[in-house]
Amino acid sequence: MHYFLTEEQQMIVDICRQIVEERIKPQRAEMDENCIFPAEIIKEIGKSDLFRLFVPEQYGGMGTGIFEVCLATEELSRGDLSVATTYAASGLGFIPIILLGSEEQKKKYLPQLASGEKLAAFGLTEPEAGSDVGAIRTKAVKDGDFYILNGTKQWITNGGEADIYTVFTMTDPSKGARGASAFIVEKGTKGFDFGKKENKLGIRASATRELIFTDCRVPKENLIAGEGMGFIAAMRTFDQSRPAVGAQAVGVAQAALEEAINYSKVRKQFGASISSLQAIQHMLADMATQIEAARTLVYHAAKVIDSGEKNVSRLSAMSKLFASDVAMKVTTDAVQIFGGYGFMKEYPVEKMMRDAKITQIYEGTNQVQRNIIALDLIKRGVL
Amino acid sequence: MVDIKIIVCIKQVPGTTEIKINPETNTLVREGIETVINPFDTYAIEEGVRLKEKLAPLLSQTGEEIETIALTMGPPQSGEMLKEAIALGIDKAVLLSDRAFAGADTWATALTLAEAIKKFDDWKLIILGKQTLDGDTGQVGPELAQKLNIPFIGYASSILDINKNRMTIKRLMEDRYETFEIRLPAAISVGKDINIPRVPSLRGKLKAKNEAIPVWDKNYLNLDQSQIGLEGSYTQVIKISMPEHHYEVKMLEGSPDHQVDELYGKLKELNIV
Numbered sequence A: 001m002h003y004f005l006t007e008e009q010q011m012i013v014d015i016c017r018q019i020v021e022e023r024i025k026p027q028r029a030e031m032d033e034n035c036i037f038p039a040e041i042i043k044e045i046g047k048s049d050l051f052r053l054f055v056p057e058q059y060g061g062m063g064t065g066i067f068e069v070c071l072a073t074e075e076l077s078r079g080d081l082s083v084a085t086t087y088a089a090s091g092l093g094f095i096p097i098i099l100l101g102s103e104e105q106k107k108k109y110l111p112q113l114a115s116g117e118k119l120a121a122f123g124l125t126e127p128e129a130g131s132d133v134g135a136i137r138t139k140a141v142k143d144g145d146f147y148i149l150n151g152t153k154q155w156i157t158n159g160g161e162a163d164i165y166t167v168f169t170m171t172d173p174s175k176g177a178r179g180a181s182a183f184i185v186e187k188g189t190k191g192f193d194f195g196k197k198e199n200k201l202g203i204r205a206s207a208t209r210e211l212i213f214t215d216c217r218v219p220k221e222n223l224i225a226g227e228g229m230g231f232i233a234a235m236r237t238f239d240q241s242r243p244a245v246g247a248q249a250v251g252v253a254q255a256a257l258e259e260a261i262n263y264s265k266v267r268k269q270f271g272a273s274i275s276s277l278q279a280i281q282h283m284l285a286d287m288a289t290q291i292e293a294a295r296t297l298v299y300h301a302a303k304v305i306d307s308g309e310k311n312v313s314r315l316s317a318m319s320k321l322f323a324s325d326v327a328m329k330v331t332t333d334a335v336q337i338f339g340g341y342g343f344m345k346e347y348p349v350e351k352m353m354r355d356a357k358i359t360q361i362y363e364g365t366n367q368v369q370r371n372i373i374a375l376d377l378i379k380r381g382v383l
Numbered sequence B: 001m002v003d004i005k006i007i008v009c010i011k012q013v014p015g016t017t018e019i020k021i022n023p024e025t026n027t028l029v030r031e032g033i034e035t036v037i038n039p040f041d042t043y044a045i046e047e048g049v050r051l052k053e054k055l056a057p058l059l060s061q062t063g064e065e066i067e068t069i070a071l072t073m074g075p076p077q078s079g080e081m082l083k084e085a086i087a088l089g090i091d092k093a094v095l096l097s098d099r100a101f102a103g104a105d106t107w108a109t110a111l112t113l114a115e116a117i118k119k120f121d122d123w124k125l126i127i128l129g130k131q132t133l134d135g136d137t138g139q140v141g142p143e144l145a146q147k148l149n150i151p152f153i154g155y156a157s158s159i160l161d162i163n164k165n166r167m168t169i170k171r172l173m174e175d176r177y178e179t180f181e182i183r184l185p186a187a188i189s190v191g192k193d194i195n196i197p198r199v200p201s202l203r204g205k206l207k208a209k210n211e212a213i214p215v216w217d218k219n220y221l222n223l224d225q226s227q228i229g230l231e232g233s234y235t236q237v238i239k240i241s242m243p244e245h246h247y248e249v250k251m252l253e254g255s256p257d258h259q260v261d262e263l264y265g266k267l268k269e270l271n272i273v
């Protein structure tokens, strides 16, 4: 398939493919089985300039856009969704700084994040606040030149591994969502600790951990865009980042399709390859068609965002929603094509199916995406 | 002003699976064959880039600079390989290319490389792959060092220490490690135990794309036809042919347990286990 990529975009794809073939594929099964965080692979990704794709040129980035981020994320996801999640979650952690950070914050943090020298994380979810982000309870109370943070974040990707955390708190609980504020908190700050590591169904090699704040003093310079801007920062970040979740979904689905095609050609039953059975052929055709539709929507959403268009919530949500549902369907069908072998850990498709599930859940469940799409339709009409 | 130059000598070779011999001419078929950087040379490139990354911050404290240069002698299309080296982090590249260089053996190759290296000033270290996949001699490194009258250590497996004047290197021999301290300038050859080569970077690839690679010919190097190419070579490959393989294949039959027992018995018989 031809996606009319520029030479630079093709280079991004080629670099990611080489990382996938040489570094990720040989290790992914073991990383999954033993929950090994892919530290070396992430370093390699950093050295290859892939974190620079998120960042404007003047802060050490490549000056590229969400489309390039999606290309990289998709290719990495073909190798392993844990690696792609780690990569994308770091981006998620620093998008609020890119969108709303002060000049000083950008100068201080973005170059280190762009080079991959430091990883970032995005801390929003809490035990009592999942889809209902307005229910967060982590508090930030001003005390002179500092804010004092108290509370616990749950299931934070890159927790413990990242150096720089965007943390969402309540500075004025009486105002609800309008009382939320985002802070940059560095690992090693006194009063900032990590809780339990999760044992997960999928993306097992990615780090998912609690962030615990106990009278943690954060300098007031680390407040992003002023008090009360936390909710806006989170929503605007998701508008930019959701197509990359779509790209993760497209990548893992593509990998499952490739495995299914290859297997169907070598598996013989009733004296012939199962690829000669129309039942299998039609599954493959549907899988490929759905992936192509998902990819087109993801690329389109990314390009619309890169064009500078303001109202991107609907399209962004659609790309994440559609692609992740496709990924779940396609990876499940890939296991089906493998039959009992697909259920076994000797083959990679069962892992792809376990991994794909998360794309329907994080950065807003697919039910929440539908809410966003519907609200936007009702508010702004179809166009 | 660059104060330290590291020169990495590399060669373009046919991809491993692609080696074919023309039965008429008894030479390697080179047309339409996918080429790669000689695999051992990828470790040389990586080591050069790592040394620069390590030394550059130290040298900058005293206002000094370090540069890595990739050098190859080969046909014009080797320029593409030099661009790959730049994508991997090498600063500059030079291609030695002239019809007159064709047919060179290791002696004439080393001489040509040596003359090119003399054109640079302040070079401190030459890094080569320990051998090529196609020629397989491992001779160019030592011959080059001899022509430049500098120390040579082959098969380096790690650089323990380096400054502007000396380096300490370790190498693995069959039954022992050897550690050397040598004066710079020097040449070393490396194999796959020294590092894991990186994947190219996007900025490297973009830089490589726009890089114009200088081509130096025999006149630029002031070389006489009698010293280079086929004429300057003491050896000449007159025939290449494929060895005949005598493989004996025995398929084991029966239950997996039985097959394992039989295989184990066979390996024992052959003193392999």
Ligand SMILES: Cc1cc2nc3c(=O)[nH]c(=O)nc-3n(C[C@H](O)[C@H](O)[C@H](O)COP(=O)(O)OP(=O)(O)OC[C@H]3O[C@@H](n4cnc5c(N)ncnc54)[C@H](O)[C@@H]3O)c2cc1C
Pocket (backbone or CB within 6 Å): A089, A122, A123, A124, A125, A129, A130, A131, A132, A154, A155, A156, A157, A158, A200, A203, A208, A358, A361, A362, A363, A364, A365, A366, A367, A368, A371
């Ligand atoms: C592996 C992993 C990594 C994660 N990484 C991060 C991270 O890096 N940073 C971070 O902040 N968070 C992270 N999360 C949290 C993730 O974003 C939340 O799990 C997600 O937003 C859903 O919240 P919840 O799990 O509390 O589900 P709930 O909100 O409790 O939802 C339960 C069910 O109710 C449905 N539901 C809830 N509200 C509505 C509604 N209004 N309309 C319709 N249906 C609704 C949901 O769709 C879901 O089916 C991660 C989670 C996981 C599992």
